[in-house]
Amino acid sequence: MTTIRSVAEEAGVSIASVSRVINGLAARGDTEERVWKAIKALDYQPNSAARALKVRRSEQICLSFDDLANPAYTMMTRGVGQALSASEYRLVLASAFSSVEEIIKHLKTMGRGFADGLIISPIYGDVRITKLLSNLQIPVVVIGTLPEGINADNVWVDSSAGVEAAIVHLKHVGRKKIAFLNGPLSTNPGRRRLAAFHNALASNNLQSLSENVFQADAFSPDSAYQTISSSKNLSTFDSIICANDQLAAGLMKYCSQNQIEIPSDLAVIGIDNTDLSSLLRPTLTTIDLHAEERGALAAQLMLQRLADPTRPIQKIVVEPTLVIRESTEEK
Amino acid sequence: MTTIRSVAEEAGVSIASVSRVINGLAARGDTEERVWKAIKALDYQPNSAARALKVRRSEQICLSFDDLANPAYTMMTRGVGQALSASEYRLVLASAFSSVEEIIKHLKTMGRGFADGLIISPIYGDVRITKLLSNLQIPVVVIGTLPEGINADNVWVDSSAGVEAAIVHLKHVGRKKIAFLNGPLSTNPGRRRLAAFHNALASNNLQSLSENVFQADAFSPDSAYQTISSSKNLSTFDSIICANDQLAAGLMKYCSQNQIEIPSDLAVIGIDNTDLSSLLRPTLTTIDLHAEERGALAAQLMLQRLADPTRPIQKIVVEPTLVIRESTEEK
């Protein structure tokens, strides 16, 4: 193994000089030159564990969320990864595959100092998670709604405004009987989007028809398909907003199999603007929540906080964008 | 900060005893009890940097690939993440966002000991990557074709067999004029899948029509769309195999915009069996290369090698599966 000692020997200087050269501190020209030469010759790489132990920084940032299967999180991961790739920090992934217990396990190990910061998108409102987060000794950036009592940098998107815009749009293209296909109510997005739906109906003077909420038990196409298949009142509505594109895709599959024409029989709107939305037939009108951008913003917040721990807490609000495609064209 | 010393003090024993208790070595009943009590009381977590420095293991496994934007890699990541989540190892992501230079940068830092193993899917045949890989001091598992001269555990899928099966299937449903929509030739999959196409045509006594290869410059829907739009001979063919589902989706978009009926005018086959394939209209016949499973297998190979560095090199071959859907139904 090639350590800082071997380099020092090779270059004929002390280890202190090698360390200084590496960390860009003052050194005489020829010393510097010899050190770099030795480093190249031996292909020396500072040991990150020793360095971390000494400087108390791991140069790693942990990204934690609930389910990598959800494309929205994939997009976020890309944003974070891209923003971090230019920095000195590595990205450690801690996806929990939809289990609160796993997230808690992860959070507990965060005290070990293997990460300098945590970016987390906590979709379950579990109090244990909140408690662990608030006890954390490293900076936290939350993507999504900030849990009660947590004071952290935050990237937030007003999904309610997106749902509102969707309903305004539906009204504008002449739809009045609007339904909502929701994901699990055990999640923050599920609860928030449903509430937004009801509020938006009211604020637009639209009737809230009975049984206008279809409740899927996961944010997945299959779950949407099951839910819709087993409920018999879809034909009551002329339009439906889905809590994400995956749900919309599952719904559209059901429609195409049951001779329900989109958009003539039923207008459909999704959320997230995933790749899916422009590839489905018809193409899907959707609320872009800018997941990738939010990931990048969260990473930037983290880098800034790491660079200056004293700066005031920041909250960045991202505005949703309604992307209009074929699935809501006028009849 | 609470260290092993504080725990020792609290428990009234030596730090050596604390270390032993933690690592499950022999200790007298009451000693053990007091140590655990102190650990709970102080909420002690061993510092991972100090531990890594001492035992020369970071308990991290690095996953490196070229582009997280490609759903196939997302699926792989999930497989790896899930397989690792039960282990003591963390998953460090090093996605390179389609730049060879970035991969090389990552590989160079692997010498620092921040990861105990590297799982990599090198799709560019760059010699510098091969060289860096062979110099690595930690175990490597390669997903995909093993670069010349590299001796590593390997998870390989015979995509040629998949293409062959696709062509047999097309022939069986009465298609004879088969085209191929390829991704970049600068990638291993691009080169291999194209070769497989030509071989399969020959072995099935099918005519290789002129200009039967459409060459996209990325494995993305947009790229497929551009490529097909700017080439005027698509109507020459009655069927087309695409180098992945993304390309197929882009192609299908073009078709639906240009009144080309699938499957009656053109049968379409994709590769990867991503979520997309069952959600597109018509649903897409595709070659499942079992990306998630390959990721999980690679992780298992890595865990096994880490547990026993002397075990012989393993190569796991995954068989592709042709998933038949609507896009290749008989006319």
Add this chain to the structure above:
DNA sequence: TTGTACGCGTTATCAG
């Protein structure tokens, strides 16, 4: 400007 020496928090060795 350079070198010596110490400490970061652990694990592991070796006497007791």
Add this chain to the structure above:
DNA sequence: CTGATAACGCGTACAA
């Protein structure tokens, strides 16, 4: 079975 102590590789006072 336990406790003192020497590493692990690096960064940095402090002294030269």
